[in-house]
Amino acid sequence: MNAFRGLRIAAAIILMAAQMALRADVQGLPGERFRQDLQELLDSLSTARLLPQLDADQEAEFLLGLLENLEIPAVITNLAKATAPEPAEPSTLLMLSENEGILYLRMKDFQQADSNQNSVLAEDFKRQNGKALVVDLRHARGFSTEAEESHLRFLQAIPGPMLILIDSQTTGTPESIIRKLKSERDVLTLGTPSLGLGGAGQEIKLSSGLTLRVPRLEKDQLPGSLEPDVALRVSPITNDPAADPWCRHARDTLKLILALE
Numbered sequence: 096m097n098a099f100r101g102l103r104i105a106a107a108i109i110l111m112a113a114q115m116a117l118r119a120d121v122q123g124l125p126g127e128r129f130r131q132d133l134q135e136l137l138d139s140l141s142t143a144r145l146l147p148q149l150d151a152d153q154e155a156e157f158l159l160g161l162l163e164n165l166e167i168p169a170v171i172t173n174l175a176k177a178t179a180p181e182p183a184e185p186s187t188l189l190m191l192s193e194n195e196g197i198l199y200l201r202m203k204d205f206q207q208a209d210s211n212q213n214s215v216l217a218e219d220f221k222r223q224n225g226k227a228l229v230v231d232l233r234h235a236r237g238f239s240t241e242a243e244e245s246h247l248r249f250l251q252a253i254p255g256p257m258l259i260l261i262d263s264q265t266t267g268t269p270e271s272i273i274r275k276l277k278s279e280r281d282v283l284t285l286g287t288p289s290l291g292l293g294g295a296g297q298e299i300k301l302s303s304g305l306t307l308r309v310p311r312l313e314k315d316q317l318p319g320s321l322e323p324d325v326a327l328r329v330s331p332i333t334n335d336p337a338a339d340p341w342c343r344h345a346r347d348t349l350k351l352i353l354a355l356e
Contacts, residue, residue: 155305162309167317168291170236170266172298173306186212188219189336191346195353196226196255199336199346202246205237205268213249220253227255227349229342232273233286233332234264238295238308243268247275256352258283258345261323266290267308270321284323285345293318 140146149157155171162169189199198220220228230250237243250257250272259273261284271294276282292310299307310318325348327341336342 151303151305154303158305158307162307167309168266168320169307169309170290170292171305172238172308173304186216188216188223188225190223191229191336191342192350195350196224197229197346197349197353198223198225198227199229199231199342201231201336202269203235205235205242205246206239208239208241208245210245213245217249217252225253225255227353228253228257229336229345229349230257230259231332231336231342232265232269233260233262233341235269236264236266236290237269238267238298240268240295243271243295247272250276251279256281256283256349256356258285258349260284260341260345261286261289261321262329263287263290265321266292268295270294270318273321283325283348284321285325285341285348286323286327287329288320288322291318291320 137146147153151174155174159169159171186200186202186204191197191199200216246268257276257280259276259282261269261273265273265286266289270289270292273282273284273289274293277284292308293313294311296308296310299309301307325344327344333339
């Protein structure tokens, strides 16, 4: 079976699974009934030799497509491109507007806690006479509760107005940090809705070797995506915050806030 035909069959399975999920919801069927129906469907396709042979990337794409149709946010955490990320560079505070003391911080590492690094950043914020902070959490993801606690303590201690950039790849503990910050202080978010894991979530390991992260229910509900306070059009992240349109928007917003204080 060629790869193109295999992917077309995979897409058809996703569509059928979504239709089955909708029917189960309408008829009030329990999740176990849907699981049985889906298993019977896959067994029948396998017997008919209609299931495609997929490599790891294609299987991951198929599984994520299935979950997307079921409206369950998820990430694959152990594909080659996920397990061999670029080395994390230490976060650095950059000046966006010296006159107003507006600083910029790109936070990427949410896999491990680094209290020492956060202490250095807090001292640097004081040294640069920081008055406000832009926190860039675009494409930020991680699932370590220890890292969440460490980063949250650091951000809680930063004085002045704070603005956070988010996008559809902001997921996991960064989402949880934002929710907690917004519950206790005035924090604005700019960008596009986050993925919607809402926190560390839970891990699912498949026999194929793939590992997924999916949300934990909160009062029988999915956490849901974070909707930004100010919606922006999709914009690529640049290496120079001063040239990044989202960062400029955040800087100008903080200038206005500081002027009104």
